[in-house]
Amino acid sequence: MEAEVAKLLRISTSSVRRLQQRRRIPFLKVGGSIRFTNYGVISYWARQRTETIERI
Template sequence: MSADSYRTDELLTIPDVAEYLKVSETTVRRLQEKRSIPFIKVGGGVRFFTRDISSYLEKQRVESIDSI
């Protein structure tokens, strides 16, 4: 599933987030445990809003330095 196909209000599972971020499920769990990304507890599992994952990505962005 491409990043464009996720709606901003969609709830994602750990495997969904791993695919979206192109990282392992272990990395997603680590980010969740460190509370680096917001999550929701549903039953015995956790879910993530797509908008929160997108926001997390934006915060990780490093601006380039102009080499002029």
């Protein structure tokens, strides 16, 4: 699952893990596994875009 999120966001899997550990990207724990929802990933991506645009 981390690999799919990393590919979508164009970041490394270790970056996805770091975002999850810092609770910057929404996730669910299901039976000891980490799961990311489509909505959570897209909302994270949208927030990042907004922050970048505001810096310019």
